[in-house]
Amino acid sequence: MTDTDAYCQTLVRDLDRDRYLATLFAPADKRPGLFGLYAFNAEVASVRDKVSDALPGEVRLQWWRDVLDGGAYGDVGGHPVAAALLETIESYNLPREPFHNLLEARIFDLYEDPMPTLADLEGYAGETSSVPMQLASMILSGDPAHALCEASGHGGVAYALTGLMRSLPWHARRHQMYLPADMLDAFGVDPNDVFCGRTTPALKACLAELRLITRKHLAKTQASIRSLGQGCGPAMLPVALVAGYLARMDHPDYDPLHTAVEIPQWRRQWTLWRACRQANKCKAC
Numbered sequence: 001m002t003d004t005d006a007y008c009q010t011l012v013r014d015l016d017r018d019r020y021l022a023t024l025f026a027p028a029d030k031r032p033g034l035f036g037l038y039a040f041n042a043e044v045a046s047v048r049d050k051v052s053d054a055l056p057g058e059v060r061l062q063w064w065r066d067v068l069d070g071g072a073y074g075d076v077g078g079h080p081v082a083a084a085l086l087e088t089i090e091s092y093n094l095p096r097e098p099f100h101n102l103l104e105a106r107i108f109d110l111y112e113d114p115m116p117t118l119a120d121l122e123g124y125a126g127e128t129s130s131v132p133m134q135l136a137s138m139i140l141s142g143d144p145a146h147a148l149c150e151a152s153g154h155g156g157v158a159y160a161l162t163g164l165m166r167s168l169p170w171h172a173r174r175h176q177m178y179l180p181a182d183m184l185d186a187f188g189v190d191p192n193d194v195f196c197g198r199t200t201p202a203l204k205a206c207l208a209e210l211r212l213i214t215r216k217h218l219a220k221t222q223a224s225i226r227s228l229g230q231g232c233g234p235a236m237l238p239v240a241l242v243a244g245y246l247a248r249m250d251h252p253d254y255d256p257l258h259t260a261v262e263i264p265q266w267r268r269q270w271t272l273w274r275a276c277r278q279a280n281k282c283k284a285c
Helices: 003-015 017-023 028-045 054-069 080-092 097-110 118-141 146-166 168-173 181-187 191-195 201-228 233-249 265-279
Strands: none
Touching (some): 003 017, 003 028, 003 080, 017 028, 017 233, 028 080, 028 097, 028 233, 054 080, 054 097, 080 118, 097 118, 118 146, 146 168, 146 201, 146 233, 168 191, 181 201, 233 265
16 A cells, blocks of 8 residues: 555545445455545545635635646645545546536535525535545446446435534534525524524424435435446445434434434444445445
């Protein structure tokens, strides 16, 4: 393992534990490419946390666009994640457009604008979560992976919506709202209550509806995988954790603004192992 590979693996382990654990089920020769992809994803997902305001964040995202287009300033090769990303793109002939779409979607993270509609939220989830799944499937298969488009589309949305609900306390503290305004209006949720840490029956009802929507995406993911006759593969394995996270949110004592929704690592590993075994056709199992 090179120093660059080790750096990316450590970064993913620290910032994206679900994908880190899922990648351990991938063939050893594919892991550097997956960790390069996921390290990039983790880097751009955390831009908001590293800047004081939106403008420096936009500059960082633009630097990544320039990396993809070959026009970045500075020593790109000296940046371990950038070097790993470019090597992964070249090694597996990955298209660059999805990376640009992901970066464009991440601009939303830098501001405190409301998410307008459920459709907008699902679109955001598709660009930021489904795209990495589909690119990962391309690394694993060596093909355009068009057959996994529907599965990764719904799977990424289910995983992202679950993650956003889990992150609601954190987002509320920094006055950032990912819950769509049309759903908040429909259930009578006042965003100021959320920002002040007040859990209301309206908020609980809104989140219950969002969990129902998430489960519909999860069901479509599972149906797509079965109809294709393919195993979920390490690219899709994080979706296996969605049901467990949602079950914890269904608990009567769950407070969406004050409860940390976690699954112990041993149980996550066991869930991923079982999902991989049930797939039967995942060569890494």
